[in-house]
Amino acid sequence: AQSVTQLDSQVPVFEEAPVELRCNYSSSVSVYLFWYVQYPNQGLQLLLKYLSGSTLVKGINGFEAEFNKSQTSFHLRKPSVHISDTAEYFCAVSERNSWGKLQFGAGTQVVVTP
Amino acid sequence: EAQVTQNPRYLITVTGKKLTVTCSQNMNHEYMSWYRQDPGLGLRQIYYSMNVEVTDKGDVPEGYKVSRKEKRNFPLILESPSPNQTSLYFCASSLLGAPNEKLFFGSGTQLSVL
Numbered sequence: 001a002q003s004v005t006q007l008d009s010q011v012p013v014f015e016e017a018p019v020e021l022r023c024n025y026s027s028s029v030s031v032y033l034f035w036y037v038q039y040p041n042q043g044l045q046l047l048l049k050y051l052s053g054s055t056l057v058k059g060i061n062g063f064e065a066e067f068n069k070s071q072t073s074f075h076l077r078k079p080s081v082h083i084s085d086t087a088e089y090f091c092a093v094s095e096r097n098s099w100g101k102l103q104f105g106a107g108t109q110v111v112v113t114p
Numbered sequence: 115e116a117q118v119t120q121n122p123r124y125l126i127t128v129t130g131k132k133l134t135v136t137c138s139q140n141m142n143h144e145y146m147s148w149y150r151q152d153p154g155l156g157l158r159q160i161y162y163s164m165n166v167e168v169t170d171k172g173d174v175p176e177g178y179k180v181s182r183k184e185k186r187n188f189p190l191i192l193e194s195p196s197p198n199q200t201s202l203y204f205c206a207s208s209l210l211g212a213p214n215e216k217l218f219f220g221s222g223t224q225l226s227v228l
Contacts, residue, residue, distance in 0.1 A: 006156075009154070036217075042221065042222075043118075043204055043206075043219030043220055043221050043222055044157075044204070044206075044217070044219045045219070046216035046217065049216070090156055090157065092157075100145060100147070100162050100164055100170065101159065101162065101170075101172060101173075102147070102159060102162075102217075103159065103173065104149070104156040104157040104158070104159075105156050106154055106155055106156040107156045
C-alpha cells in the first residue's frame with residue numbers, strides 16, 4: 001500500500017519570497033501524484049498532478065512541482081508567494097493499478113506575512 | 115453550475131443516534147469518495163465508489179456505511195455514531211478511469227458526536 005509524508009506541518013514565509021513544500025511517498029508500484037490546496041472554510045482544489053512524462057509539472061497560480069523517482073519525492077515550489085497563498089497544502093498519491101484509492105498527507109499550513 | 119453538494123453543513127448529534135450525510139453531484143461522474151479530515155492527520159479515505167452498486171473500503175471504513183444506488187448520490191451512513199467520529203467530512207467526485215481528471219470536492223460537513 002502507498003503512503004505519503006509531508007515533512008513540514010507549518011511553513012511561515014514572507015510575501016514575495018520563494019516557498020518549497022516537501023512531500024515524500026512510498027509505494028511498491030508506479031504512482032500518480034497530486035498537490036491540492038485548501039483555503040479556509042473551503043473544500044480542496046487541485047493545484048497540479050503528475051501522471052507520466054516530464055518530471056517538472058506546472059500548475060495553477062504559479063506553482064510547480066518536480067517528481068523525483070529515485071528520491072520518491074514530489075516537492076511543491078513557488079518562486080514568489082502572495083498573501084492570498086496562505087492556505088493548507090496537501091500532497092496525495094494513488095497507485096496506478098488502483099487509482100480509486102487516494103492517500104493524502106497530513107498537510108502543510110503555509111502562512112504568508114507582509 | 116458543476117458542483118458537489120453535501121448536506122448538512124453542520125451537524126451535532128449524540129452517541130448512538132443513526133445519521134446520514136448526503137452527497138450529490140451534477141456532473142455525471144462515475145467515481146465518488148468520502149474523506150474525513152482531522153487536525154494533523156490530513157484527509158483519510160473512508161469509502162469510494164467506481165460506479166453504481168460498486169463500492170470499496172478506503173483506509174478508515176470502520177463505523178461507516180455507504181450505498182450507491184444512483185449515479186449522482188453517495189450517502190454516508192453512521193449507524194451508531196461515537197465521539198471518535200467527530201470530524202470534518204468531505205465528499206468528492208470525478209470521471210472514472212481518468213486520473214488526469216481532478217477531484218471535485220464538496221464544501222464539507224462538520225460533525226460533532228457528543
